[in-house]
Amino acid sequence: MQHPPYLQPGDTIAITSTARWTNPEALSRAIRQLQDWGFRVVLGAHLYRQHQQFAGSDGERLQEFQRLLDDPAIKAILFSRGGYGTTRIIDQIDWTSFMTRPKWLCGFSDVTALLCQAYRLGVQSLHCTMAAGFDDKPGRAASIESIRQQLLGQPLHMSAAAHPLNRTGRAAGPLLGGNLSLLATLVGTPTEPKYEGAILFLEDLDEYRYHLDRMMVQLKRAGRLAQLKGLVVGQMSDMRDNPVPFGREAYEIIQEHVSDYAYPVAFGFPVGHEALNLALPVGAPLAFEVFPTGASLQHNPQASTYV
Template sequence: MNRKHFISSLIPVAVAATSLKASANTAIAAKKIGIPPYLEPGDAIGITCPAGYIKTEAVQPAVQLMQSWGFNIKIGQTVGKRDFTMGGTDAERLADLQQMLDDPTIKAIMCARGGYGAVHIIDQLNFSRFMANPKWVIGFSDITVLHNHIHTNCHVATLHSKMCNSFPDNWSLAEPIQVETILSIKQALTGQRMSYTSPSSTSNRQGAAVAPLVGGNLSIAATLTGTRSDISTDGKILFLEDTGEYLYNIDRMLYNLQRSGKLDKLAGLILGGFKVKPDEPDDEFGKTLYEVVLDRVKSYKFPVCFDFPVGHQKNNFALKCGITHSLKVTQTGGTLTEA
């Protein structure tokens, strides 16, 4: 066959394939997020350790408080187990979380703590029963692996919030901010419409957006880029937080998000708590966190909100990932309201 004619004959096929791929991607992106049933008195919440370990007695304050809210608590097999830094072996953590995902009587799963380890088991989990009977998966930090994987592969909303290791030992002596943030978990799980504010900042970029909310820990989000647990941020409000990182590493991870296209079509950006490691003497990075972020977003127009109450800090409120929110950033600060 004439080479020119041969190449020409392939063009319609290539165009058709591209169109099919584009249609498939559009269909996936447009798929609505399912909201698990909100909890009612008598419903069961499971507690498991898909990442770091926790002692059995350390979950008791959370157990007692959630029982006082009217929920039944099922403590998983991995609570109290330890395999070095993790809550049991990979096989044990996988089996425990899988059982809770499959159990129709469990209406929410609270991860006992973050730490590290969820990435070890994420690709072995079977979400078919979970998708047939969705339930709330609760946690933050390393649990960002679960939030992002479920968002992309299951299209189900999850709850980014404090976990068992953040519940005070004595509720009557808890600081007001501890009480408020932990009660936000109950409010979110029982279907209340959530709304939060953040203080005014000269670094904020004013604007408004109405879009699905996604995000979590910056380190985790960056390491998930290109994997099955990666998320699309197109047309979404992205929130980020982190702890114990040097400024140069935060800068590197934000470059990762920019170079992978995650800022190109963003609807809005929220920055929560960032506990930054002090630079080593004579090795200073030379910029503040605000300068690092603003440098990466200067070529975009979406609103940017700093100092939002989410992250590795006391004012870490519950956020419903995947659900549409309204973000407004003005001179007086930021407001994020469930739509």
């Protein structure tokens, strides 16, 4: 799987939205930060347009993203925010130019659909904090800095503390994943990537626990969990319950649905809808190790030598 060219000072990063609208104030920090790193910043023409909850109509968002995708001067696209709307337009995107001149697609949450499409096309992308998240919350500085490091091609090394539900072991393969709700939504569609041989990572926000269970059941019944090399579980934030409790926490639900398999599993990675949301290179060959003392993910070009 190829990675787009890593960025150099003076390269251009575009900011757009394929989902919800935002406002200039929310993006001002991101624009300044990208410029401070030495990049040029261009903004999508419809970035601040409001059409219901979306950043413009489906046609406007599609047209804008296509123009930025096809522009050879743009080396990366950082999405302004998530929400909902990407899957409404994804089937109309023409990826021909992208395959000739791949560029970094950078975002998470609803943007998971685009990261999965890039994975399906054999191109790496970046699961990371989006432009509206460039704020001063504790932990955010590390998240923002991790974007710069990945765009410049610095090797990934991410770790997590030991967790009682972890399953030890080591594995290697391309990294795949993102928002669980989006992954479940993509099953059976032209955007769904192949799970076989991948290290899958999951995160989600604001779901009922039975919804989480239903999505894990969907992935399992569809055969998507059986042939993984490993499972990395990030933040399951603000999970809710019904008046009659579901009876298990989010991590326990996930652990139950992968208990039949032998691959390593680790919980608590700093990825998801929290201020500490470190950038992950989707599609990159990684080594994944889970020990009694903790777990790690790191770049490993020789990843296929692991079993």
